[in-house]
Amino acid sequence: SQQxxxxxxxxSIQEGENATMNCSYKTSINNLQWYRQNSGRGLVHLILxxxxxxxxxxxxxxxxxxxxxxxxxLLITASxxxxxxxxxxxTEDSNYQLIWxxxxxxxxxx
Amino acid sequence: xxxxxxxxxxxxxxTGEKVFLECVQDMDHENMFWYRxxxxxxxxxxxxxxxxxxxxxxxxxxxxxxxxEKKERFSLILESASTNQTSxxxxxxxxxGGPNEKLFFGSGTQLSVL
Numbered sequence: 001s002q003q004x005x006x007x008x009x010x011x012s013i014q015e016g017e018n019a020t021m022n023c024s025y026k027t028s029i030n031n032l033q034w035y036r037q038n039s040g041r042g043l044v045h046l047i048l049x050x051x052x053x054x055x056x057x058x059x060x061x062x063x064x065x066x067x068x069x070x071x072x073x074l075l076i077t078a079s080x081x082x083x084x085x086x087x088x089x090x091t092e093d094s095n096y097q098l099i100w101x102x103x104x105x106x107x108x109x110x
Numbered sequence: 111x112x113x114x115x116x117x118x119x120x121x122x123x124x125t126g127e128k129v130f131l132e133c134v135q136d137m138d139h140e141n142m143f144w145y146r147x148x149x150x151x152x153x154x155x156x157x158x159x160x161x162x163x164x165x166x167x168x169x170x171x172x173x174x175x176x177x178x179e180k181k182e183r184f185s186l187i188l189e190s191a192s193t194n195q196t197s198x199x200x201x202x203x204x205x206x207g208g209p210n211e212k213l214f215f216g217s218g219t220q221l222s223v224l
Contacts, residue, residue: 031210031211033212035213040198040218040220042114042200042202042215042217043153043200043213045214048211048212090153092210092211096210097210098210098213100154102150102151102152103152
């Protein structure tokens with residue numbers, strides 16, 4: 001079953017703006033990860049946040065996790081054309097299964 | 111950096127053919143995975159392996175088998191390809207610290223079954 005669901009499905013913003021995408025899930029989790037996928041390529045791991053963490057940063061990326069709302073958000077600040085990609089969240093549930101969302105397609109307009 | 115190499119970027123096969131998709135990783139990872147990716151469905155796990163000679167079914171193993179004779183190589187086999195197996199196939203590996211953490215993916219194989 002699809003646990004992680006990204007929102008929005010697609011997002012188009014101007015270069016330099018911030019991009020925010022969300023992931024919701026249904027069951028308790030051990031951790032949540034975000035991955036990026038450029039068109040027609042494999043996925044690249046961006047960041048992992050554990051269930052006992054609330055916020056993590058990596059460069060221009062900021063991830064928050066709200067376990068009470070069963071949701072996470074990925075913020076990309078000062079977006080660049082190279083950030084154009086699909087972004088996926090993946091949650092590891094208490095049975096150690098990794099469940100993927102369907103992704104958010106981000107387009108950065110120059 | 112970890113490199114996960116999939117043997118083909120694009121593959122076109124006929125219905126009923128036996129298809130081999132090869133995946134090799136160069137970082138001595140114990141854990142390897144095969145996913146398929148279809149639009150709007152995210153990634154679905156076909157098979158995974160935590161060690162040589164070991165294999166476990168994922169969520170959608172029907173119509174597929176795998177082979178892991180060497181640690182660095184994990185092969186996906188479609189015994190008799192069907193049109194509903196047209197998809198993007200992604201191989202991934204991870205280190206033993208947390209098998210589901212920080213997966214490294216290959217570039218994918220877009221398989222078309224005609």
